[in-house]
Structure formats: C-alpha cells, structure tokens
Amino acid sequence: MKKIAKDKLSLLWKKIAENYQLFLPITEGKVVNFSIWEEGAEVDLNTLRTVNSPKNIIFPQTETYLKFKKEGKKLNLEVVANKGEYVVFGVRSCDVASFKLLDNVFLDEPIDKFYEESRKKGLIISQACLNPQETCFCNSFGINPELAPEGADISTWELGDLLFWEAQSEKGKNLTEALGDILEEVIEDEQEKLNQLKTGIKDRLKDLPLAQINPETIGGDLKEIFDSEIWDELHRRCLGCGMCTYVCPTCHCYDVKDYDGNKGGERFRCWDSCMFSDFTMMAHGNPRTTQKERVRQRFMHKLVYYTNNYKSYACVGCGRCTEKCPVSLDIVKVIKKLGGERNEL
Ligand code: SF4
Ligand code: SF4
Incomplete structure (x- = not known):
C-alpha cells in the first residue's frame, strides 16, 4: 500500500x-x-x-x-473517433x-x-x-x-x-x-x-436511517408484482420530469437521432427516460400510454426485470433519486411498499 x-x-x-x-x-x-x-x-x-x-x-x-456531409449526389460519412x-x-x-x-x-x-x-x-x-x-x-x-x-x-x-x-x-x-x-x-x-x-x-x-431497506423483502412472482395495486397509488404524484433517470448511475436507456443540416449533419445518441410520454414511440404510438405504466416500468426494471436477466438489482443505493425527485417518489418508497411495510408516503 x-x-x-x-x-x-x-x-x-x-x-x-x-x-x-x-x-x-x-x-x-x-x-x-x-x-x-x-x-x-x-x-x-x-x-x-x-x-x-x-x-x-x-x-x-x-x-x-x-x-455526414452531402456533396452533390454523394454522401460522405465519417465515424467519430x-x-x-x-x-x-x-x-x-x-x-x-x-x-x-x-x-x-x-x-x-x-x-x-x-x-x-x-x-x-x-x-x-x-x-x-x-x-x-x-x-x-x-x-x-x-x-x-x-x-x-x-x-x-x-x-x-x-x-x-x-x-x-x-x-x-x-x-x-x-x-x-x-x-x-x-x-x-x-x-x-x-x-x-x-x-x-x-x-x-x-x-x-x-446507524443510517435507510440501513434496513432490503430489496429481498419484495415477494411474489412477476405477474403479482406487475398487477399490484401499489402502482395505482404511487404513480399519482409523478411529474414525468425524468430527473430520477438522469441522475441515476444505472439508468441506460437512450435514443438515436439525426441532426440534418442542409449540407450535412450528425447521428448521435442521447439519454432517454422511461418516464417520458414519448419514450420508445413507434409508428403505431407509444406502448405505455399512462404515467402509471411508465412509473411501474421504471421500478419493475430496477427491481424485477433486470434481476431476472442479470441476477442483480439495477440499483446501487446511491440515494440520488431519493434526494432529487421533486415529489419524493423514489426507489426506497417502492421497496417499502412492495416489501409490505406500510410506511407513510
Ligand atoms: S419519479 Fe420523481 S424524479 Fe422521477 S419522473 Fe416522477 S417526479 Fe420526476
Ligand atoms: S438510489 Fe438506485 S434508483 Fe435511485 S438514483 Fe441511485 S442507483 Fe438509481
């Protein structure tokens, strides 16, 4: 050392x-x-x-x-290092x-x-x-x-x-x-x-106040958690601002877009948020049309879907969402609710 x-x-x-x-x-x-x-x-x-x-x-x-750059009928591409x-x-x-x-x-x-x-x-x-x-x-x-x-x-x-x-x-x-x-x-x-x-x-x-938070307390199978009535209550306060996803170190959704100027442009990716109403918008529309579905998606992904795929939760307990969500709707509350502890929201 x-x-x-x-x-x-x-x-x-x-x-x-x-x-x-x-x-x-x-x-x-x-x-x-x-x-x-x-x-x-x-x-x-x-x-x-x-x-x-x-x-x-x-x-x-x-x-x-x-x-990309347009020269007459030619399109020149340059992959960015x-x-x-x-x-x-x-x-x-x-x-x-x-x-x-x-x-x-x-x-x-x-x-x-x-x-x-x-x-x-x-x-x-x-x-x-x-x-x-x-x-x-x-x-x-x-x-x-x-x-x-x-x-x-x-x-x-x-x-x-x-x-x-x-x-x-x-x-x-x-x-x-x-x-x-x-x-x-x-x-x-x-x-x-x-x-x-x-x-x-x-x-x-x-001795920390959240020391007892335990995601293992979340019981039930995927369908039970998905259909839980807690989502009816939890989603109501969400503003759909996306702050929780932007400050989260484990959120990783992104969108790919083209900026097309007259003579050229760029293809870039930028962070996206499952809390936004146009997230994963397709030609037929959005697969999740309500904020309840969007809130459920975020927390199901962190605590259930990701875990099923990678045998690990998609949260590291950094507390950023706990600190930044303007309406105090964070993963701690969801774990408590799904875990069955009836805490004040
Ligand atoms: S949970 Fe909170 S931070 Fe996340 S989108 Fe809803 S209001 Fe914004
Ligand atoms: S506490 Fe978990 S969900 Fe919240 S910002 Fe940190 S890693 Fe993301």
Missing part, C-alpha cells in the same frame, strides 16, 4: 494529467460534478455524491456516432458498482462498440466514503464503501492529512509505478489506523 500527503495532491493531478484526461469532482458554480481537471480547478474530495454520476464519462449524455485514455479519480463505491451493471447491458451481445471502447480506455480510482449520508443505502445492495470495490483499478482512503492508495488491477499497478516517488510506502502503524477507519465506517453504516 502507498500514501501521499493531501497537500501534495495537486502534484499527483499534474502528473496523471500528463498522460491521461483526468476527471475529478470539481466545483462549478454551486454544484460538484466530475469534470476534466485543469490547473486551478476547485477539486472537492469531500462531497460524497456528485449531482450527476460519473456514468456521464463512460456513457455520455450526448454522443456523436458519425458525421472515441476519446483517448482517461482516469476518473474519486469514484464512490456505489458508482463503481454501477459500472458493472452498465457492463452487463452494453457488453452483452450485441456489444456496444462505443461503450466497450470507452470502458477499455478508462482507469477508475475509487475513494472510500468516510461519512455516508442519511440518504445512502448502498449496503442494502451488498456494497461496502469502506472496502476496495470490485471494478476499481486503484482504491483510496483519506485519513487525516494522508491519502492511502492501493492498486487493484494491472492497469492500476502500471499507473502506480509510473507515478514513482510521488507516492510513498505506508508504515505499519498507519496500516493499523486505516483498519480502524474501515471498521468505523462499517459501524456508521448500520
């Missing part, structure tokens, strides 16, 4: 940025999001939950596939876990080549959560934010003035070697303090 003094972190950013595009949680205005680091950027490693998840880096909100190698520093365990859930979909046959390329070029550095928030419930989905998460190339922990650093993959080891003297070896006493820190985080998780 290695370490670096926190007041030397800007040297670390500089060194990494020599060879990679470096994404860090950066304050812009009053919000913190993952952005490309430049000298003088206001890096914020304390904010637990960025507004947007780092999904945006791997699977951008808008991504151009190809450009993917980005170069990049490092994302400061990814929390829930967001690291979300990448695996996206992989299940995009790297399943037929493989999404743009996504695959993007994943290959990225190196993920996780950051343990010292103070999980009241709206966090990652533990309910088997995520342990005090440990090195599966899928991180390097894991880090903050302790006092130090940042501990442990390579987890070949890519992570290579970067660690390339950083040379910037990182120092941890001594035995510090290792012991780190172990105590991990135990402390684990204990704090047990």
Whole structure:
C-alpha cells in the first residue's frame, strides 16, 4: 500500500494529467460534478455524491456516432473517433458498482462498440466514503464503501492529512509505478489506523436511517408484482420530469437521432427516460400510454426485470433519486411498499 500527503495532491493531478484526461469532482458554480481537471480547478474530495454520476464519462449524455456531409449526389460519412485514455479519480463505491451493471447491458451481445471502447480506455480510482449520508443505502445492495470495490483499478482512503492508495488491477499497478516517488510506502502503524477507519465506517453504516431497506423483502412472482395495486397509488404524484433517470448511475436507456443540416449533419445518441410520454414511440404510438405504466416500468426494471436477466438489482443505493425527485417518489418508497411495510408516503 502507498500514501501521499493531501497537500501534495495537486502534484499527483499534474502528473496523471500528463498522460491521461483526468476527471475529478470539481466545483462549478454551486454544484460538484466530475469534470476534466485543469490547473486551478476547485477539486472537492469531500462531497460524497456528485449531482450527476460519473456514468456521464463512460456513457455520455450526448454522443456523436458519425458525421455526414452531402456533396452533390454523394454522401460522405465519417465515424467519430472515441476519446483517448482517461482516469476518473474519486469514484464512490456505489458508482463503481454501477459500472458493472452498465457492463452487463452494453457488453452483452450485441456489444456496444462505443461503450466497450470507452470502458477499455478508462482507469477508475475509487475513494472510500468516510461519512455516508442519511440518504445512502448502498449496503442494502451488498456494497461496502469502506472496502476496495470490485471494478476499481486503484482504491483510496483519506485519513487525516494522508491519502492511502492501493492498486487493484494491472492497469492500476502500471499507473502506480509510473507515478514513482510521488507516492510513498505506508508504515505499519498507519496500516493499523486505516483498519480502524474501515471498521468505523462499517459501524456508521448500520446507524443510517435507510440501513434496513432490503430489496429481498419484495415477494411474489412477476405477474403479482406487475398487477399490484401499489402502482395505482404511487404513480399519482409523478411529474414525468425524468430527473430520477438522469441522475441515476444505472439508468441506460437512450435514443438515436439525426441532426440534418442542409449540407450535412450528425447521428448521435442521447439519454432517454422511461418516464417520458414519448419514450420508445413507434409508428403505431407509444406502448405505455399512462404515467402509471411508465412509473411501474421504471421500478419493475430496477427491481424485477433486470434481476431476472442479470441476477442483480439495477440499483446501487446511491440515494440520488431519493434526494432529487421533486415529489419524493423514489426507489426506497417502492421497496417499502412492495416489501409490505406500510410506511407513510
Ligand atoms: S419519479 Fe420523481 S424524479 Fe422521477 S419522473 Fe416522477 S417526479 Fe420526476
Ligand atoms: S434508483 Fe435511485 S438510489 Fe438506485 S442507483 Fe438509481 S438514483 Fe441511485
């Protein structure tokens, strides 16, 4: 294990940025999001939950596939090259876990080549959560934010003035070697303090208000859950704004569109939301014509359909929807309702 003094972190950013595009949680205005680091950027490693998840880096909100140009009767096509190698520093365990859930979909046959390329070029550095928030419930989905998460190339922990650093993959080891003297070896006493820190985080998780949320409490078969009367009640408050899907690290629906100018244009994909009334609109119309069907689709997908396909829930308990839904209709309420606990809505 290695370490670096926190007041030397800007040297670390500089060194990494020599060879990679470096994404860090950066304050812009009053919000913190993952952005490309430049000298003088206001890096914020304390904010637990960025507004947007780092999904945006791997699977951008808008991504151009190809450009086309008309020359007389000829149409010239240019496939847009993917980005170069990049490092994302400061990814929390829930967001690291979300990448695996996206992989299940995009790297399943037929493989999404743009996504695959993007994943290959990225190196993920996780950051343990010292103070999980009241709206966090990652533990309910088997995520342990005090440990090195599966899928991180390097894991880090903050302790006092130090940042501990442990390579987890070949890519992570290579970067660690390339950083040379910037990182120092941890001594035995510090290792012991780190172990105590991990135990402390684990204990704090047990006291969080949502610690008891358990998706396993959802009983019944698919048809029973689909026909449940809870959807009649739950959907009424939904505004169909799509906020929950946009901030969610595991939502992955998108639309493909052409922007056609007079002499050329672009084909691009952009995130879509199952909460929108024109989602998956076809020539004959929309397969889900009511907000009840749309709300049910979102939560059935996260808690039942995805699970049937990939043996895992499509939620990592990050709490973004819990925090952002303007009418407090989030996955926690749905799990409680489907799980049979009659909580106040
Ligand atoms: S559940 Fe909430 S955030 Fe999602 S579309 Fe409905 S109102 Fe918007
Ligand atoms: S459903 Fe909500 S809590 Fe679960 S991963 Fe998405 S935004 Fe996070």
